[in-house]
Amino acid sequence: xxxxxxxxxxxxxxxxxxRTTPDEIxxxxxxxxxxxxxxxxxxxxxxxxxxxxxxxxxxTEHRLPVVPRGAGTGLSGGACAVSGSVLLDLSRMTTITExxxxxxxxxxxxxxxxxxxxxxxxxxxxxxxxxxxxxxxSTIGGNIATNAGGLRCARYGATRASVLGLDVVLSDxxxxxxxxxTVKRSAxxxxxxxxxxxxxxxxxxxxxxxxxxxxxPPQLTALATxxxxxxxxxxxxxxxxxxxxxxxxxxxxxxxxxxxxxxxxGFGPSVGSVLVLQVDDAPAAQASIxxxxxxxxxxxxxxxxxxxxxxxxxxxxxxxFAALQRLGPLLLEDVCVPVTHxxxxxxxxxxxxxxxxxxxCTVAHAADGNLHPVIVxxxxxxxxEAAADAIFRQAQALGGTVSGEHGIGRLxxxxxxxxxGEVALDIQRNIKQTLDPLGLLNPGAVIRAxxxxxxxxHRE
Amino acid sequence: xxxxxxxxxxxxxxxxxxRTTPDEIxxxxxxxxxxxxxxxxxxxxxxxxxxxxxxxxxxTEHRLPVVPRGAGTGLSGGACAVSGSVLLDLSRMTTITExxxxxxxxxxxxxxxxxxxxxxxxxxxxxxxxxxxxxxxSTIGGNIATNAGGLRCARYGATRASVLGLDVVLSDxxxxxxxxxTVKRSAxxxxxxxxxxxxxxxxxxxxxxxxxxxxxPPQLTALATxxxxxxxxxxxxxxxxxxxxxxxxxxxxxxxxxxxxxxxxGFGPSVGSVLVLQVDDAPAAQASIxxxxxxxxxxxxxxxxxxxxxxxxxxxxxxxFAALQRLGPLLLEDVCVPVTHxxxxxxxxxxxxxxxxxxxCTVAHAADGNLHPVIVxxxxxxxxEAAADAIFRQAQALGGTVSGEHGIGRLxxxxxxxxxGEVALDIQRNIKQTLDPLGLLNPGAVIRAxxxxxxxxHRE
Numbered sequence: 001x002x003x004x005x006x007x008x009x010x011x012x013x014x015x016x017x018x019r020t021t022p023d024e025i026x027x028x029x030x031x032x033x034x035x036x037x038x039x040x041x042x043x044x045x046x047x048x049x050x051x052x053x054x055x056x057x058x059x060t061e062h063r064l065p066v067v068p069r070g071a072g073t074g075l076s077g078g079a080c081a082v083s084g085s086v087l088l089d090l091s092r093m094t095t096i097t098e099x100x101x102x103x104x105x106x107x108x109x110x111x112x113x114x115x116x117x118x119x120x121x122x123x124x125x126x127x128x129x130x131x132x133x134x135x136x137x138s139t140i141g142g143n144i145a146t147n148a149g150g151l152r153c154a155r156y157g158a159t160r161a162s163v164l165g166l167d168v169v170l171s172d173x174x175x176x177x178x179x180x181x182t183v184k185r186s187a188x189x190x191x192x193x194x195x196x197x198x199x200x201x202x203x204x205x206x207x208x209x210x211x212x213x214x215x216x217p218p219q220l221t222a223l224a225t226x227x228x229x230x231x232x233x234x235x236x237x238x239x240x241x242x243x244x245x246x247x248x249x250x251x252x253x254x255x256x257x258x259x260x261x262x263x264x265x266g267f268g269p270s271v272g273s274v275l276v277l278q279v280d281d282a283p284a285a286q287a288s289i290x291x292x293x294x295x296x297x298x299x300x301x302x303x304x305x306x307x308x309x310x311x312x313x314x315x316x317x318x319x320x321f322a323a324l325q326r327l328g329p330l331l332l333e334d335v336c337v338p339v340t341h342x343x344x345x346x347x348x349x350x351x352x353x354x355x356x357x358x359x360x361c362t363v364a365h366a367a368d369g370n371l372h373p374v375i376v377x378x379x380x381x382x383x384x385e386a387a388a389d390a391i392f393r394q395a396q397a398l399g400g401t402v403s404g405e406h407g408i409g410r411l412x413x414x415x416x417x418x419x420x421g422e423v424a425l426d427i428q429r430n431i432k433q434t435l436d437p438l439g440l441l442n443p444g445a446v447i448r449a450x451x452x453x454x455x456x457x458h459r460e
Numbered sequence: 461x462x463x464x465x466x467x468x469x470x471x472x473x474x475x476x477x478x479r480t481t482p483d484e485i486x487x488x489x490x491x492x493x494x495x496x497x498x499x500x501x502x503x504x505x506x507x508x509x510x511x512x513x514x515x516x517x518x519x520t521e522h523r524l525p526v527v528p529r530g531a532g533t534g535l536s537g538g539a540c541a542v543s544g545s546v547l548l549d550l551s552r553m554t555t556i557t558e559x560x561x562x563x564x565x566x567x568x569x570x571x572x573x574x575x576x577x578x579x580x581x582x583x584x585x586x587x588x589x590x591x592x593x594x595x596x597x598s599t600i601g602g603n604i605a606t607n608a609g610g611l612r613c614a615r616y617g618a619t620r621a622s623v624l625g626l627d628v629v630l631s632d633x634x635x636x637x638x639x640x641x642t643v644k645r646s647a648x649x650x651x652x653x654x655x656x657x658x659x660x661x662x663x664x665x666x667x668x669x670x671x672x673x674x675x676x677p678p679q680l681t682a683l684a685t686x687x688x689x690x691x692x693x694x695x696x697x698x699x700x701x702x703x704x705x706x707x708x709x710x711x712x713x714x715x716x717x718x719x720x721x722x723x724x725x726g727f728g729p730s731v732g733s734v735l736v737l738q739v740d741d742a743p744a745a746q747a748s749i750x751x752x753x754x755x756x757x758x759x760x761x762x763x764x765x766x767x768x769x770x771x772x773x774x775x776x777x778x779x780x781f782a783a784l785q786r787l788g789p790l791l792l793e794d795v796c797v798p799v800t801h802x803x804x805x806x807x808x809x810x811x812x813x814x815x816x817x818x819x820x821c822t823v824a825h826a827a828d829g830n831l832h833p834v835i836v837x838x839x840x841x842x843x844x845e846a847a848a849d850a851i852f853r854q855a856q857a858l859g860g861t862v863s864g865e866h867g868i869g870r871l872x873x874x875x876x877x878x879x880x881g882e883v884a885l886d887i888q889r890n891i892k893q894t895l896d897p898l899g900l901l902n903p904g905a906v907i908r909a910x911x912x913x914x915x916x917x918h919r920e
Contacts, residue, residue: 100800105798149646153644161617176887181798184828184864188888189658189662190657193654214703241564241586242674281742336643338641340562340563401640416647420648423630423634434893
């Protein structure tokens with residue numbers, strides 16, 4: 001019997017790994033966003049699907065809110081515990097059940113770390129394409145919850161494009177299997193796609209069948225410098241119009257100067273923007289690079305087919321957040337605009353920062369129009385929040401969205417509501433109501449439940 | 461006033477193009493499947509979104525079933541009229557509202573023909589990737605309804621991968637906009653994906669924002685001959701394991717001999733299977749072809765980078781159905797299995813045909829494991845239906861599905877139910893109920909509505 005839980009609840013949870021002391025649950029209150037959650041009633045760490053089903057049945061019977069969680073690397077507060085909740089910690093479900101190189105698929109439990117799938121696949125010359133920056137720590141379940149992206153999205157799409165099927169424990173404890181093992185399917189409503197990106201609000205993803213792809217052919221890697229972001233964005237747009245790059249990463253002026261300071265990259269003050277990109281090592285793609293960089297009036301272009309040199313160029317991009325962290329704590333944002341508005345949005349971020357007296361910069365997955373505006377925090381929380389609000393509204397004004405790959409979580413619900421509009425919001429709430437009639441699944445994330453469906457004692 | 465419709469209904473439809481005489485509605489009763497539908501009450505052919513909304517409001521008020529329809533090229537009976545229905549003919553909504561080559565997207569009305577998008581995009585070096593065989597006649601709305609596939613799915617995915625957003629008229633006449641103009645989005649439930657493949661049973665797709673992609677780089681096209689299907693399937697699997705082909709088409713023995721007879725291709729009796737494929741014209745991909753064809757012990761491999769020669773090789777594949785039609789009327793099927801079971805499934809189709817005394821053959825999108833088993837009809841309907849049933853069950857037994865790209869329509873609902881299983885079927889019905897509470901949208905297609913939600917007087 002757990003000493004903290006009421007006896008009937010403790011008995012109902014028999015056999016599950018439970019944690020209830022303040023020390024034990026502290027690590028589960030927040031994620032990697034700025035949000036601080038509330039202590040859960042209990043952290044339940046199932047090891048098997050039946051254990052998840054047991055936990056969900058108990059939660060439903062006792063009308064307890066449930067917050068599913070993987071590695072807690074989320075950036076939108078979607079895995080932060082809520083008061084009195086069952087924090088469902090899926091990080092112990094780490095089995096790669098199957099890896100079939102011929103069928104090019106992997107069947108994994110939700111707690112498997114992204115990098116572990118890629119490592120297992122690499123021995124067969126295959127990869128799991130989605131590569132969020134958190135890939136060495138975030139879980140497949142979390143990646144699915146947020147439809148996580150990454151650098152290689154430019155060619156391979158976000159998580160959504162690499163999931164063939166799901167196992168989902170529903171709010172009433174039933175196990176739903178969606179999709180399957182085929183790469184094509186036109187057979188009924190695509191529930192797999194419905195659960196991807198639903199951030200634990202419609203059901204608990206416990207397992208997935210993932211699509212594996214051949215590793216890309218030999219690559220040309222390039223780093224090009226530009227006088228300003230507008231020129232770099234033009235070059236990126238010209239590139240994607242003529243070839244399918246594997247990745248195209250854009251860094252703005254403050255990022256470049258932070259890299260110069262932190263890593264001695266020596267770009268200097270004449271460089272206002274840098275692109276790092278990869279394309280297939282083929283004559284046509286090579287020609288695309290030359291033409292596109294000329295379109296953007298590149299100052300300098302370094303191109304290499306050597307893997308060691310390529311790694312060095314990519315490491316410059318990978319070092320950006322560490323370099324920026326030397327300037328102060330960061331608020332890392334995530335918006336996406338039509339790719340034609342990339343330069344306008346990068347400029348808008350800078351202007352919004354200046355107007356609010358807040359230090360901002362931008363790193364972007366340029367081929368996708370997916371920007372990570374960064375606010376360097378200095379204690380002026382209200383100005384920082386106002387700047388973030390202005391950034392979100394500007395992305396929407398440009399026909400974009402408040403999340404390209406991090407999800408809505410608890411932090412962006414307000415902006416999602418304005419983005420969706422009345423009819424879409426109503427339909428989204430109806431779907432939530434259909435799959436989670438008691439409103440127990442990750443309450444407060446993504447969609448504000450209608451008042452009638454909130455668990456007793458919970459108000460929003 | 462329309463003389464056939466009751467006065468109040470005729471008044472409610474004022475301003476819409478209506479057809480009610482037997483001659484006028486005859487063309488809308490069936491699609492290109494074997495199913496013969498029932499006469500609709502009225503064919504309504506709206507030209508604008510408000511007209512679709514008007515039609516839906518009238519249908520809901522009068523509790524009339526509604527069957528949305530594009531070009532009527534469907535192969536599963538999903539666009540066949542039902543008795544007393546409003547047949548909503550969207551083929552007059554043919555405007556390409558916008559084509560933005562920089563943003564690489566097209567905004568189109570539902571009735572735009574697939575080929576017209578590709579033609580408009582080609583002048584900018586872009587393409588709309590999904591290329592169902594019906595591309596010169598089928599509409600974007602119909603393609604979205606069935607999540608249509610095609611040859612290039614091997615690289616670019618089915619329709620699902622190329623749609624950024626939708627405009628959907630809901631059963632109550634409200635207009636829902638989903639998704640948007642960005643290529644990435646993690647902002648709430650992905651309603652775009654929910655409507656794709658829903659075959660008009662959740663709402664009426666009236667417009668779409670489509671993703672355009674650069675035309676593929678210069679291609680190598682190859683035609684390889686093999687002693688049998690198993691060898692060809694092995695070669696196809698080896699190819700997709702090392703490169704990302706643009707297309708890989710497999711033809712079995714009866715198809716090869718039909719081509720010899722119809723087109724004088726001269727493969728001869730030693731050829732039991734043919735692959736036609738395309739890869740990027742790059743050294744690595746070229747090496748992949750050589751290795752993969754050797755894995756399958758190819759008899760002969762012709763490779764060309766010449767566009768004229770490539771077109772000739774592709775035309776051999778494109779000529780298959782015309783060649784087969786000389787043998788008799790065809791029942792064209794569509795199943796998908798994990799790609800490792802491709803050879804087993806092709807063999808199973810042949811064995812099932814022999815067991816039922818039915819002539820069968822198979823053309824397959826080999827990279828995706830998507831087979832089109834063909835039954836050459838000779839009047840033995842019962843044996844042909846039994847063979848089709850056995851083919852569907854075998855695909856499911858191999859971990860596959862009864863539809864890779866044609867959809868469920870009215871013809872495959874029974875097999876979908878067994879494929880989904882109890883929990884998934886329940887959830888799919890709940891979603892149908894949520895979006896179409898009166899059960900008016902394309903009744904009888906995809907999902908059998910629960911008895912309570914059927915329109916009055918309609919039984920299934």
